[in-house]
Amino acid sequence: MARGIATRALAGGHQVRLVDRTAAKAENLAMELSDDTGGTATGGSSIEEGATGAAVVVLAVPYPAGREVIQQLPQTHPVVVDISNPVDFTTFDSLVVPPGVSAAEEIAAENPGARLVKAFNTTFASTLVAGEVDGRPLDVFLASDDDGAKETVAGLVRDGGLRPLDAGALRRARELEAFQFLVMTMQDRLGLGWSSAVKILP
Amino acid sequence: MARGIATRALAGGHQVRLVDRTAAKAENLAMELSDDTGGTATGGSSIEEGATGAAVVVLAVPYPAGREVIQQLPQTHPVVVDISNPVDFTTFDSLVVPPGVSAAEEIAAENPGARLVKAFNTTFASTLVAGEVDGRPLDVFLASDDDGAKETVAGLVRDGGLRPLDAGALRRARELEAFQFLVMTMQDRLGLGWSSAVKILP
Numbered sequence: 001m002a003r004g005i006a007t008r009a010l011a012g013g014h015q016v017r018l019v020d021r022t023a024a025k026a027e028n029l030a031m032e033l034s035d036d037t038g039g040t041a042t043g044g045s046s047i048e049e050g051a052t053g054a055a056v057v058v059l060a061v062p063y064p065a066g067r068e069v070i071q072q073l074p075q076t077h078p079v080v081v082d083i084s085n086p087v088d089f090t091t092f093d094s095l096v097v098p099p100g101v102s103a104a105e106e107i108a109a110e111n112p113g114a115r116l117v118k119a120f121n122t123t124f125a126s127t128l129v130a131g132e133v134d135g136r137p138l139d140v141f142l143a144s145d146d147d148g149a150k151e152t153v154a155g156l157v158r159d160g161g162l163r164p165l166d167a168g169a170l171r172r173a174r175e176l177e178a179f180q181f182l183v184m185t186m187q188d189r190l191g192l193g194w195s196s197a198v199k200i201l202p
Numbered sequence: 203m204a205r206g207i208a209t210r211a212l213a214g215g216h217q218v219r220l221v222d223r224t225a226a227k228a229e230n231l232a233m234e235l236s237d238d239t240g241g242t243a244t245g246g247s248s249i250e251e252g253a254t255g256a257a258v259v260v261l262a263v264p265y266p267a268g269r270e271v272i273q274q275l276p277q278t279h280p281v282v283v284d285i286s287n288p289v290d291f292t293t294f295d296s297l298v299v300p301p302g303v304s305a306a307e308e309i310a311a312e313n314p315g316a317r318l319v320k321a322f323n324t325t326f327a328s329t330l331v332a333g334e335v336d337g338r339p340l341d342v343f344l345a346s347d348d349d350g351a352k353e354t355v356a357g358l359v360r361d362g363g364l365r366p367l368d369a370g371a372l373r374r375a376r377e378l379e380a381f382q383f384l385v386m387t388m389q390d391r392l393g394l395g396w397s398s399a400v401k402i403l404p
Contacts, residue, residue, distance in 0.1 A: 093373075166391060168388070173382060179377050182381070185369075185370055185374070187347065192402065196402050199403050
């Protein structure tokens with residue numbers, strides 16, 4: 001997902017800093033993406049260094065790791081994106097968050113200074129790298145209680161050639177996470193190959 | 203929704219019986235649809251008469267009315283389709299069923315003899331009448347614990363020129379209802395005009 005979202009950000013002319021526990025991993029991906037896109041990506045292992053001064057911080061980690069990472073972000077009200085799908089992979093029959101609660105809200109609660117936006121949870125990694133599905137721009141559903149933060153992320157999405165869709169308040173992440181869980185359970189059964197995408201047509 | 207689903211069923215060469223409390227209403231729609239499609243639709247006001255011998259019974263009523271109607275169906279294991287979206291229209295901020303529960307499961311519990319299938323809850327009426335969106339067949343998500351019943355409804359969907367998508371067990375109606383609620387809240391804000399459709403691409 002880091003590769004996919006970074007690819008879109010770079011395609012949109014933005015600079016990207018990749019952060020991984022293993023600096024070399026982040027640096028290698030940064031080099032690869034810079035070469036592929038002609039954009040500027042750098043890599044490192046410090047969350048604080050990576051996030052400082054960034055317009056948008058994307059938590060490209062599985063749930064519940066985002067709850068830890070968001071605590072380590074600077075308290076200077078960064079726009080933070082949660083992309084997670086808190087699926088219970090042991091049963092593949094429910095989410096690990098209780099009914100009526102979203103991972104996005106759980107993550108937001110760990111850092112009240114962060115301006116959290118739910119986004120990119122319905123876009124599989126490969127479709128983000130491609131930037132489209134079936135010849136059409138991907139739909140990216142955005143949910144947030146902070147309209148300014150939502151508009152910032154919408155701009156990033158638009159710059160990358162995708163279509164932002166305002167899904168309302170942050171609590172609408174409940175429905176976004178529920179549906180994408182369903183879509184994930186359907187991939188293998190229907191032979192969709194994890195390269196399909198949810199779109200609202202027309 | 204009765205008009206939309208009946209239009210698809212007739213287009214697929216099936217016979218349709220429409221039932222309304224007011225017989226004239228059902229009869230008028232039946233006449234109109236027969237004229238429009240060249241198919242055979244009849245109307246009446248008796249649930250029992252309408253349902254007897256039917257291969258599929260569609261509860262084209264809002265929730266929770268489906269809970270009453272399903273009790274009046276014959277106990278001869280009919281395939282019953284719940285299309286409802288149990289949205290709390292007073293707040294437009296949640297469903298009227300508790301988190302973790304679907305309207306489909308609540309309706310099924312009222313008649314254990316019925317072979318319930320959740321379907322058509324993500325397809326707005328106008329798109330069903332048209333039979334397509336943006337030049338593509340509508341996606342119809344099907345959830346049921348009865349594979350035979352699901353296949354029967356899938357056939358009806360396919361005959362009508364739409365694409366059935368197996369969404370798994372009946373409890374997956376929780377996610378289908380959650381997502382369609384979200385999609386409904388987005389219609390006016392995004393100017394989607396209640397004629398949009400959810401599709402999985404490609």
